[in-house]
Amino acid sequence: MAISTGSPIASRTRRPLTPDSIFRRVLVGLFVVLMVVFILGPLLWLGVRAFAGNWTYPNLLPDDWTLRWWQVVVNDGALGIAVQNSLFFAPLTVLVSAIICLPAAYAFARFDFPGRRFFLISLFATNAFPKMGLFVTLAALFYALNLMNTILGILVVHVLGTVVFMTWIPAAAFAAVPRNLEEAARDAGASKLRVFASVTLPMALPGIIVAAVMSFLASFDEAQGTYLVGAPAFMTMPTQMYSLVLNYPTQVAAVFSILLAIPSVALMLAAHKHILGGQLAEGFQIK
Amino acid sequence: MTTTLQKPAELQQTVPPAGATRPKRLGQRAVGFFMALPPILLIALFVGFPIVLAFGFSIGLTGGLNHTIATIGQNVHEADAWWGTLAAYQEMFTNKRFLGDLLVTVIVTLVSTATVIFLALGIGLYLKLKGGRMARLLSGLAIVPLFIPVVIASWAILTFYSGTGFLRSVFALFGLDFPVWAFTMVTVIIGSVWTSLPFAVLMVSSGLQSVPNAMIEAARDAGAGSLRTIVSVIVPMAAVPIIIATTFTAIGIVGSFTVPYFTGPNSPNMLGVDMSNYFSAFNQPQQSAVMAFTVFLIASGIAALYVWANFRSAKEQGKV
Numbered sequence: 292m293a294i295s296t297g298s299p300i301a302s303r304t305r306r307p308l309t310p311d312s313i314f315r316r317v318l319v320g321l322f323v324v325l326m327v328v329f330i331l332g333p334l335l336w337l338g339v340r341a342f343a344g345n346w347t348y349p350n351l352l353p354d355d356w357t358l359r360w361w362q363v364v365v366n367d368g369a370l371g372i373a374v375q376n377s378l379f380f381a382p383l384t385v386l387v388s389a390i391i392c393l394p395a396a397y398a399f400a401r402f403d404f405p406g407r408r409f410f411l412i413s414l415f416a417t418n419a420f421p422k423m424g425l426f427v428t429l430a431a432l433f434y435a436l437n438l439m440n441t442i443l444g445i446l447v448v449h450v451l452g453t454v455v456f457m458t459w460i461p462a463a464a465f466a467a468v469p470r471n472l473e474e475a476a477r478d479a480g481a482s483k484l485r486v487f488a489s490v491t492l493p494m495a496l497p498g499i500i501v502a503a504v505m506s507f508l509a510s511f512d513e514a515q516g517t518y519l520v521g522a523p524a525f526m527t528m529p530t531q532m533y534s535l536v537l538n539y540p541t542q543v544a545a546v547f548s549i550l551l552a553i554p555s556v557a558l559m560l561a562a563h564k565h566i567l568g569g570q571l572a573e574g575f576q577i578k
Numbered sequence: 579m580t581t582t583l584q585k586p587a588e589l590q591q592t593v594p595p596a597g598a599t600r601p602k603r604l605g606q607r608a609v610g611f612f613m614a615l616p617p618i619l620l621i622a623l624f625v626g627f628p629i630v631l632a633f634g635f636s637i638g639l640t641g642g643l644n645h646t647i648a649t650i651g652q653n654v655h656e657a658d659a660w661w662g663t664l665a666a667y668q669e670m671f672t673n674k675r676f677l678g679d680l681l682v683t684v685i686v687t688l689v690s691t692a693t694v695i696f697l698a699l700g701i702g703l704y705l706k707l708k709g710g711r712m713a714r715l716l717s718g719l720a721i722v723p724l725f726i727p728v729v730i731a732s733w734a735i736l737t738f739y740s741g742t743g744f745l746r747s748v749f750a751l752f753g754l755d756f757p758v759w760a761f762t763m764v765t766v767i768i769g770s771v772w773t774s775l776p777f778a779v780l781m782v783s784s785g786l787q788s789v790p791n792a793m794i795e796a797a798r799d800a801g802a803g804s805l806r807t808i809v810s811v812i813v814p815m816a817a818v819p820i821i822i823a824t825t826f827t828a829i830g831i832v833g834s835f836t837v838p839y840f841t842g843p844n845s846p847n848m849l850g851v852d853m854s855n856y857f858s859a860f861n862q863p864q865q866s867a868v869m870a871f872t873v874f875l876i877a878s879g880i881a882a883l884y885v886w887a888n889f890r891s892a893k894e895q896g897k898v
Contacts, residue, residue: 415881421834548729
């Protein structure tokens with residue numbers, strides 16, 4: 292799952308071991324160990340907690356193991372509703388975002404029109420402005436439009452968080468489709484729509500998939516805006532985490548964390564080739 | 579600039595850059611314009627317009643659409659001149675709590691961004707210059723946080739560095755006392771670095787990979803050492819992706835909420851957290867708006883750097 296868009300420059304031959312090279316290897320090894328502890332440590336520490344009974348400090352493992360906390364989560368109605376809400380908003384967000392943004396992505400890649408660059412930069416504005424500040428300003432408008440604590444209001448917040456992904460990444464993907472291929476298909480007598488459906492779209496699909504995955508996760512993980520606009524009428528899984536951490540035993544929050552992480556990990560694993568292959572990085576450069 | 583460098587020369591000539599060349603008919607330009615319009619309208623309505631509205635509210639213009647929030651909120655300063663009043667700004671910029679938050683926000687953003695870019699550069703350079711299993715393992719590790727929702731990450735990091743956390747447990751087994759980092763700015767910085775690392779690593783590595791190996795070999799042949807090659811050849815050639823990674827990381831951290839909310843102290847904490855406190859818990863939306871515009875100001879300074887870097891890269895490729 293490493294990033295490999297080019298071959299490293301170092302030659303494959305092994306150099307003889309000198310004190311200097313041993314020292315370097317130890318240094319690199321130490322860095323890797325530190326990174327493993329830094330990145331994976333917190334996740335494992337949390338993961339173990341979901342199956343832990345009693346845990347005496349400072350033991351590194353719990354005293355006994357139990358599945359009790361999973362039952363608590365499954366039997367808790369509020370938590371179930373949060374799962375349902377999350378699974379309702381995320382796909383809807385992706386759909387709405389795709390309808391709004393994908394034609395624009397194609398236009399950015401293929402047409403030159405007045406204001407194109409200005410449009411691209413104003414899209415960036417949603418990302419440049421800190422989310423919490425944005426939601427605080429949005430709240431004033433939502434009060435006036437009666438969108439507070441409504442499904443539409445939450446949907447707006449979620450879609451706003453996906454616009455940059457859904458426009459930029461597919462735009463880069465559409466732009467990367469070679470034009471001579473499209474023209475060749477045209478010359479062979481295919482209609483414009485046919486060319487789009489059987490040449491452009493399939494070639495740009497990895498970028499669109501990455502955008503859809505990122506959007507799904509953005510909606511699935513969105514907490515601050517949903518909390519401000521939707522709580523307590525509509526709780527999703529991440530907003531429920533806020534109250535879980537305060538009101539439930541840590542083990543319950545740990546179980547809930549694992550549940551919340553499953554869709555993210557599954558989707559990311561499914562799309563990781565494209566994400567690491569540069570579709571994401573490519574999308575973030577205005578052209 | 580990442581892909582164009584990798585494309586063979588003859589392909590590059592036949593593929594015009596995005597949105598350029600070929601004489602366009604007026605109709606096609608109009609179609610492009612209208613296809614691009616929906617997301618722009620959405621953003622104008624739900625980002626641009628509220629920002630203008632909230633700015634008006636922050637300077638005491640409480641009529642019109644601001645009426646509802648001005649009625650609900652407490653401690654609202656109303657305009658005393660036709661253009662408004664700076665009373666809310668005055669109140670906040672003499673407020674010790676706010677000034678403490680501001681300082682903490684700036685420090686956390688600077689330290690975390692510097693750490694993230696340093697790590698991303700280190701991993702990217704190791705991948706580019708050495709390669710091998712170790713390098714792939716490192717970059718793979720750095721991507722892991724992308725898979726984990728921020729809410730969970732923050733909470734996991736909090737428990738890891740807490741009073742009964744892993745580090746303290748390990749040290750306690752050896753009879754040593756490790757400090758409690760939970761609910762201090764140390765965990766906020768650790769959490770910010772943790773969550774920002776994947777994007778920076780992806781961006782920086784993809785930029786570094788696109789530096790042609792021939793250039794590096796040429797520099798070496800000319801007698802440049804490793805450090806010299808990195809500083810004068812590789813990093814300048816990947817400057818644009820590095821700047822983009824830096825700006826996105828800094829903007830993400832300066833406005834972050836979830837990480838400092840979970841892992842940080844009550845006060846002073848980052849502006850994102852206190853902004854929400856002022857809005858919900860204290861019911862002082864105007865003060866909250868003032869904080870939002872302070873963060874906006876910092877972020878737009880950073881954003882200007884991003885736009886400049888992109889224009890520079892476009893100019894280099896002769897697109898402007």
